[in-house]
Structure formats: structure tokens, C-alpha cells
Amino acid sequence: MHQSITIEPFRIKVVEPIHLSSREEREDYLKNAHYNPFLLHSREVIIDLLTDSGTSAMSSAQWGGIMQGDESYAGASSWLRMEAAIKDLTGCPYILPVHQGRAAEHLLYSRIGGKGKVFFSNTHFDTTRANIEYSGATAIDLPLADHQDLDDLYPFKGNLDVAKLDQEIRKHGPDKVAAVILTVTNNSGGGQPVSMQNAKSVAEVCKRYGILFILDACRIAENAWFVKHREDAYAEYTYREIAQEMFGMADGCIMSAKKDAIVNMGGFLALKDLDLALRCRTVLIITEGYATYGGLSGRDMEAIAQGLDEVFKPAYLNYRIKSTSYLGESLHRIGIPVIRPIGGHAVYVDAKSFYPQIPPEEFPGQALACQLYLKGGIRSCEIGSVMFGKYDDHGKLIPASKELVRLAIPRRVYTQSHIDYVIATFKALMVTRDMVKGFRITYEPPFLRHFTARFEPVE
Numbered sequence: 392m393h394q395s396i397t398i399e400p401f402r403i404k405v406v407e408p409i410h411l412s413s414r415e416e417r418e419d420y421l422k423n424a425h426y427n428p429f430l431l432h433s434r435e436v437i438i439d440l441l442t443d444s445g446t447s448a449m450s451s452a453q454w455g456g457i458m459q460g461d462e463s464y465a466g467a468s469s470w471l472r473m474e475a476a477i478k479d480l481t482g483c484p485y486i487l488p489v490h491q492g493r494a495a496e497h498l499l500y501s502r503i504g505g506k507g508k509v510f511f512s513n514t515h516f517d518t519t520r521a522n523i524e525y526s527g528a529t530a531i532d533l534p535l536a537d538h539q540d541l542d543d544l545y546p547f548k549g550n551l552d553v554a555k556l557d558q559e560i561r562k563h564g565p566d567k568v569a570a571v572i573l574t575v576t577n578n579s580g581g582g583q584p585v586s587m588q589n590a591k592s593v594a595e596v597c598k599r600y601g602i603l604f605i606l607d608a609c610r611i612a613e614n615a616w617f618v619k620h621r622e623d624a625y626a627e628y629t630y631r632e633i634a635q636e637m638f639g640m641a642d643g644c645i646m647s648a649k650k651d652a653i654v655n656m657g658g659f660l661a662l663k664d665l666d667l668a669l670r671c672r673t674v675l676i677i678t679e680g681y682a683t684y685g686g687l688s689g690r691d692m693e694a695i696a697q698g699l700d701e702v703f704k705p706a707y708l709n710y711r712i713k714s715t716s717y718l719g720e721s722l723h724r725i726g727i728p729v730i731r732p733i734g735g736h737a738v739y740v741d742a743k744s745f746y747p748q749i750p751p752e753e754f755p756g757q758a759l760a761c762q763l764y765l766k767g768g769i770r771s772c773e774i775g776s777v778m779f780g781k782y783d784d785h786g787k788l789i790p791a792s793k794e795l796v797r798l799a800i801p802r803r804v805y806t807q808s809h810i811d812y813v814i815a816t817f818k819a820l821m822v823t824r825d826m827v828k829g830f831r832i833t834y835e836p837p838f839l840r841h842f843t844a845r846f847e848p849v850e
């Protein structure tokens with residue numbers, strides 16, 4: 392193969408038609424969705440970059456496995472296959488299957504959390520934070536404060552600030568700390584990788600204080616690519632060996648299989664401590680299902696076992712990381728402000744500097760998400776003051792620290808010409824950027840408002 396060109400390392404066997412809507416149609420669709428892309432129907436979308444979670448394309452080997460799913464209630468062979476694959480990868484002896492990542496979060500954080508407890512993380516993902524806070528505990532983010540600028544090219548911007556972690560543990564007292572969660576890659580922090588050195592340092596601090604160390608491993612294969620190519624000591628390791636070494640440092644992990652196991656539904660909790668595993672298993676059986684299927688069908692477990700193997704293949708990971716970076720670097724070149732270096736699963740656009748005329752109270756990220764949809768039928772996700780803004784006692788918005796729009800790329804779904812279409816759409820948005828206005832909220836629910844809020848354009 393021509394070494395300098397990365398091509399999609401697969402050919403397409405099954406296709407799903409896309410409805411190529413007109414601008415007029417999209418204006419109606421968006422109005423009916425109250426200017427919230429979450430409320431659009433998927434057939435109204437041309438390129439769906441809302442999330443990379445559960446939206447990936449399975450391989451022929453995964454679909455083949457699906458036909459062989461063993462649907463027995465207890466001890467199904469599909470469970471044994473999935474359990475063996477996860478044990479081998481994570482080194483954890485106790486595996487609890489669940490229907491998706493947040494169910495694993497619920498099992499573990501409801502057991503070890505509770506009032507008075509504190510969790511630390513490089514950045515808690517929103518369902519992680521919600522599960523911790525729902526238990527009555529507190530979630531504190533400790534990202535690297537010095538490397539948050541858009542254009543700071545530090546290679547591991549997803550790292551946890553270890554010096555700060557040490558201080559915070561001493562401030563709260565080690566007994567109060569329920570766990571340290573290292574999220575790889577750091578989704579809420581721009582899809583940025585975490586170095587092996589950082590994982591090692593976190594593990595050391597946790598060991599010193601006797602604190603549980605958990606990996607949120609849903610994008611562990613993508614993270615392994617960055618470790619191999621940016622951390623000299625790991626250049627000769629395979630991606631799988633890198634992942635295994637990182638798992639080896641932790642006391643357990645949570646994984647939403649909807650990401651790096653390349654399936655549409657599934658997840659697991661893996662632990663090294665029997666007592667903790669048994670406590671979590673009790674909740675598993677009450678809320679998810681019997682211990683050998685959790686919330687999953689046998690066929691789902693077959694697909695997960697297969698996906699966990701495919702995701703570490705060099706040709707796949709090269710294509711995956713290079714295609715995300717192709718979108719991000721192309722946008723950067725045409726003058727779109729994006730978080731760099733480009734992360735593993737998504738490109739994050741800074742809507743605040745793209746639309747400086749729109750104040751945070753009028754949601755520049757929402758404006759960009761709507762413009763992308765109107766211009767190109769592209770669905771993206773606001774990660775700014777709609778998602779994270781709060782109100783003060785007088786009802787005034789306390790904006791989020793950033794106004795981002797995430798373009799998350801489903802695995803093996805879109806070809807380069809789809810991505811070129813996204814870049815061309817951004818080019819067109821450059822022309823009209825000064826004229827774009829913001830939005831005001833007309834309805835919002837009390838929790839997680841971004842999913843169902845309604846908006847109207849500011850005139």
C-alpha cells in the first residue's frame with residue numbers, strides 16, 4: 392500500500408440511504424424541532440455528528456457473531472466469550488455486564504459514593520457526574536489548568552493535574568475520597584488523550600493514600616494510539632499492550648461499549664476486588680439483569696467480544712485517528728477555531744470566537760449548531776452554556792467556561808467525501824458569520840436541559 396495515504400480500511404457491504412433534504416425543508420424541520428437539533432428526526436439529518444456513541448458500523452464478523460448469539464438466561468456461551476475477552480484485555484477477574492456505560496456508573500458509584508464522599512477526575516463526563524451527585528457525593532474536575540488554550544499544542548491535554556490531586560486529597564482527607572476516575576480519552580475536555588506517565592502518577596498517588604483508582608475506558612483504544620505515537624517509551628508497544636498496561640494500573644474500569652467496542656449497545660464494569668464486585672453484582676441483578684447478561688442479549692455480547700478485538704488493529708486505529716484529524720486540521724486551515732491538537736473521536740469548534748457578536752446569554756454554540764444544520768443538514772452537539780450554564784439567585788445566566796460545538800465522528804460510517812462536505816459547509820458559514828444571531832430559551836426542564844429545551848431566534 393502507498394504508505395503516505397490513509398484510506399478507509401474496509402469496503403461497504405450494506406448501505407443506508409440518506410435523504411438529501413433541501414434548505415427549505417430543513418428550515419421547516421428545524422422550526423418544528425424548536426431549534427434544538429436533539430429534537431430533529433434522524434431522517435431529517437444528512438450527516439449526523441451528534442455523537443460517536445452507539446452510532447458506529449459493525450463489521451461482517453460482528454454481524455456474523457450476532458447470528459450465533461446464545462440467548463440462554465444463565466451461563467450463555469456468548470457471555471463466556473465476552474467475559475474472556477474483557478478479562479484478557481483488562482486483567483480484571485470480576486466482570487459485570489450492563490446495557491451501557493451509565494448503568495456501570497450507577498452500580499459502582501451508588502455503592503462507593505454517598506453524602507460526604509468526594510470523587511476526582513481529569514473531567515467527569517456528564518452521566519458520570521450525574522451518577523455521583525445523585526448518590527449525594529461531590530465530583531471535582533482536576534484538568535491541567537495550564538494547557539486549556541485552544542492552540543496550546545501540548546500532546547496530552549487530557550491529563551489529570553496530579554499535584555492538585557495530591558493537595559485536594561490532603562484537604563478533604565483520604566477517607567472522604569471515594570475514587571479517582573481517569574477518563575481516557577478525556578471526552579468533556581476536548582477528546583484529548585491521557586499519557587501513560589500521567590496514569591502511572593495517578594496510580595501512585597491513589598496507592599499512597601489507599602484510594603480506589605478507576606479508568607473510564609470507553610475510548611481506551613483511541614487513547615492507546617496517542618500514547619504509542621507521542622510517548623517515546625511506548626513506540627514499540629502494540630496498541631493492545633498499551634491498553635493492557637494502563638488497565639493494569641487501575642483497580643477497575645467502566646466501559647461504555649458503544650464507543651471503542653464498536654457496537655450499538657452495551658457496556659461493562661470490571662473490578663479486581665471480590666468484595667466490591669459482589670456488592671455491585673447485587674445491584675446489577677436487581678436493576679439490569681442476571682449476572683451473566685446484565686442488560687444485554689447474547690448477540691450483543693458476541694458483537695462486543697469481536698469489536699474489542701477489531702478496535703486495536705493498526706489499520707483501523709490509524710484510519711480512525713487520521714480521519715478525525717483530517718476534519719479538524721482542514722477546519723483549522725480555513726480559519727475555523729478548533730481545539731488543537733485534534734482529539735480522537737471528535738472535533739470541538741469554539742463558537743464564542745466564531746461568533747463574537749453573540750453573547751453567552753444568546754448561546755453562540757446553539758447558533759452554530761443550527762447554522763450547520765440549515766446550511767448542510769449536519770447535526771452536531773452544543774457543549775456550552777446550553778449544556779452547562781447555570782442560573783444565579785436572580786435568574787441571570789452564569790455561562791459555561793467554553794462555548795463549544797462538538798462534531799463527533801461515528802466509527803466506520805462516513806467516507807472522506809462526507810467529511811469534505813462538512814468542511815465545505817463550514818467554508819460557506821464563514822461568509823455569513825457576521826450576520827448570525829443567537830437564541831433565547833422558551834422552555835427548559837429542570838435537569839439536563841440541552842436534550843429537550845426549546846428555543847426561538849433572537850431578532
Ligand code: F0G
Nearest residue numbers: 442444491492493516518578607647649
Ligand atoms: N463516560 C464517557 C467518557 C462517555 O463519553 C460516556 C458517553 C459515558 C461514560 C456514558 O456511557 O452513553 O453508554 O451510558 N458518552 C456519549 C457521548 C453519550 O456522546 O459522548 P453511555
